[in-house]
Amino acid sequence: MGSLSFEASGAARTAVEEHVGTLVADKVASRIAAKDPTLWGPEAESEAAVRLGWVEAAELSRPLVRDILDLREALRAEGVTRIVLAGMGGSSLAPEVIANTAGVELTVLDSTDPEQVAAALAERLAETALVVASKSGSTVETDSQRRIFEHAFTEAGLDAASRIIVVTDPGSPMDAAAREAGYRAVFNADPNVGGRYSALTAFGLVPSGLAGVDIEALLDDAEEAAEILAEDAPENIALALGAALGGTSPLRDKIVIADEGSGIVGFADWAEQLIAESTGKQGTGVLPVVANAGDPETGWQAPDVLLVRLVSPTADTAPADDASQVVISGTLGSQLLLWEYATVVAGRLLGINPFDQPDVEAAKVAARGLLDARPEPQAPAFTDGAVQVRADAQLLGGADTLAGSLRALLGTLGPTGYLSVQAYLDRFGQAELAALRPQLAGLTHRPVTFGWGPRFLHSTGQFHKGGPAVGIYLQITAESAVDLPVPGRPFSLAELIAAQAAGDAQVLADHGRPVLRLHLTDRGTGVKQLRDAVARIAGEG
Incomplete structure (x- = not known):
C-alpha cells in the first residue's frame, strides 16, 4: 500500500481475519472518508458530525503552506530563527514529531514546570518567535506560557506583538483577542477537527513549517495515503490496524509501541495521546505503552498485551508466528493518517465514541x-x-x-x-x-x-x-x-x-x-x- 506496510501475527492476525471482512462489507473506510457520523452509534453522532474534518486535512491545508513559508522567510530576514511552541496535547505532540523527524529545531513548551519554562526563556530570546496553539485559547498552560513570554519580550525591549503567532479555531476567544492585540499572524485551523486528530492541520503545520520543515512534502505524503486508506478493500491497512488495536478477543488492552528504527522520531508519543484519549472511556479502551526496542514488555507473551513494532520501510522484520504482534512501516505523513483512521476503526469495534474525552x-x-x-x-x-x-x-x-x-x-x-x-x-x-x-x-x-x-x-x-x-x-x-x-x-x-x-x-x-x-x-x-x-x-x- 504505497509507502505503508503492515504484518500481523497471533491474536492480532486473528482479529484482522475476524473483523476486516465485516468492515469492508459495512463500507467503513469509505464512510469515514465521506465523514459519515453514524459509524459510532447514535450517542456519538452529534459530536462525530463536527469532528471528521481530519480525513481531508491534507488537501484542505494546502492554502496554508504559502502563508507559513512567507512568514518563515520574513522572520528569518529579521534574525528570528528560533521557534518556541506553547501548546498542549495534540497542539504540541504532532509538531514535535514532525520537527524532530525532519531534524529541525523546535522548542516545545508543553509544561508548567518553572524550571522547564525558565530554561526556554533563557535561550536566545532575541532570536525567538512564539507560536501559541490552542483551539479556544482557554487552556491554562498555554495561556500562562503566552503571558510569560509576552512579558519577557517586552522586558527585553522587543516588540512582543511582532513575535507572537497564534493558531486557533476561527471565531474562538483567542482568535478575537489575538487580532485585537495585533499579534504577528493568526492562523485558523479547521474547527471540525479535534486536537488529537489535528496533525495535518494548522496546528501541526504552522510551528513545524516555521521551524523549517518541508511541510508541502508532508502533505504530499499524506494525500497519497488518503486515497488508499479510504478504500473498502481487504488489503486496507487502516482496517487491519484498527482491527488489531480494538478487535482482539479477549481484548489485549495494553498496546506496547516500540520503535525499532522507523526513522520517525517520537511517533509513539503522538500515537499514545491519539489512542488513549480516543478509546479510554466507559470502562474500556486500549492503553498505549511507549517503549524502546529491547525493553521488558517487547519480549512478553502476556495475554493482555499486544506489541506494535515500528520499523524502517527497508527493514525485513516479519513478526514471529507464535507472537501476537504487529509490524508497521511507513513515512511520517502516511503514518499520521493511518493511525487516525485505525483509531476510529478501533473505536467502532470497542463500541465507544472516539471523539470525546469525558473524564x-x-x-x-x-x-x-x-x-x-x-x-x-x-x-x-x-x-x-x-x-x-x-x-x-x-x-x-x-x-x-x-x-x-x-x-x-x-x-x-x-x-x-x-x-x-x-x-x-x-x-x-x-x-x-x-x-x-x-x-x-x-x-x-x-x-x-x-x-x-x-x-x-x-x-x-x-x-x-x-x-x-x-x-x-x-x-x-x-x-x-x-x-x-x-x-x-x-x-x-x-x-x-x-x-x-x-x-x-x-x-x-x-x-x-x-x-x-x-x-x-x-x-x-x-x-x-x-x-x-x-x-x-x-x-x-
Whole structure:
C-alpha cells in the first residue's frame, strides 16, 4: 500500500481475519472518508458530525503552506530563527514529531514546570518567535506560557506583538483577542477537527513549517495515503490496524509501541495521546505503552498485551508466528493518517465514541478549585531524605521508608494491571527519570507507562480515569529552584503545577485508584534517591 506496510501475527492476525471482512462489507473506510457520523452509534453522532474534518486535512491545508513559508522567510530576514511552541496535547505532540523527524529545531513548551519554562526563556530570546496553539485559547498552560513570554519580550525591549503567532479555531476567544492585540499572524485551523486528530492541520503545520520543515512534502505524503486508506478493500491497512488495536478477543488492552528504527522520531508519543484519549472511556479502551526496542514488555507473551513494532520501510522484520504482534512501516505523513483512521476503526469495534474525552475535565476542575481555595498542602505521611511521601494510610500499610512505600504501591498491582509513572518535572532537565519505566516494568512484569506532567493530562489522563480500573499510580513532584509569576494571573507556575498534580491525584483517588505521591524537596538528590530505591527493590527480587 504505497509507502505503508503492515504484518500481523497471533491474536492480532486473528482479529484482522475476524473483523476486516465485516468492515469492508459495512463500507467503513469509505464512510469515514465521506465523514459519515453514524459509524459510532447514535450517542456519538452529534459530536462525530463536527469532528471528521481530519480525513481531508491534507488537501484542505494546502492554502496554508504559502502563508507559513512567507512568514518563515520574513522572520528569518529579521534574525528570528528560533521557534518556541506553547501548546498542549495534540497542539504540541504532532509538531514535535514532525520537527524532530525532519531534524529541525523546535522548542516545545508543553509544561508548567518553572524550571522547564525558565530554561526556554533563557535561550536566545532575541532570536525567538512564539507560536501559541490552542483551539479556544482557554487552556491554562498555554495561556500562562503566552503571558510569560509576552512579558519577557517586552522586558527585553522587543516588540512582543511582532513575535507572537497564534493558531486557533476561527471565531474562538483567542482568535478575537489575538487580532485585537495585533499579534504577528493568526492562523485558523479547521474547527471540525479535534486536537488529537489535528496533525495535518494548522496546528501541526504552522510551528513545524516555521521551524523549517518541508511541510508541502508532508502533505504530499499524506494525500497519497488518503486515497488508499479510504478504500473498502481487504488489503486496507487502516482496517487491519484498527482491527488489531480494538478487535482482539479477549481484548489485549495494553498496546506496547516500540520503535525499532522507523526513522520517525517520537511517533509513539503522538500515537499514545491519539489512542488513549480516543478509546479510554466507559470502562474500556486500549492503553498505549511507549517503549524502546529491547525493553521488558517487547519480549512478553502476556495475554493482555499486544506489541506494535515500528520499523524502517527497508527493514525485513516479519513478526514471529507464535507472537501476537504487529509490524508497521511507513513515512511520517502516511503514518499520521493511518493511525487516525485505525483509531476510529478501533473505536467502532470497542463500541465507544472516539471523539470525546469525558473524564479530562475533572482534573482541570480540581486544579482550578485548588488554585482558588489555596488550601494548605496535605502533610506528608513521612519524609525519607529528600522525598516527602503522601498516600492513603491503608495503601502504605505502616511503611515508613521510600522503598517501603514503593513496595506497598507495587503490591496492589493486579495480574491484568499496569503502573503509571507521572512526573511533574522538567522533561529535559530531569530526563534521566524516564529510565525508571523499563526498570519498573522488569521489576513488576507488568506494563508501565511514563508521563511528564501536566503533559500527560492531555493524553493518557483520559484513559487513567475512564478506562478499565486496573491502574496504579506513582506521582512525582518537586520543589523548583526558580519560579515564574504568571502576568495578570494570581498564581505562579510553581503554584499552578502543584495544583495540577494535587488535583489529578485527588480525582484518581476519588475513582478508587491507588496513588502514591512523592515530592522531591531537592531535585538532584531526590531523583537519585528514587532511582536507588527502585534499584534496591529490583535487587531484592
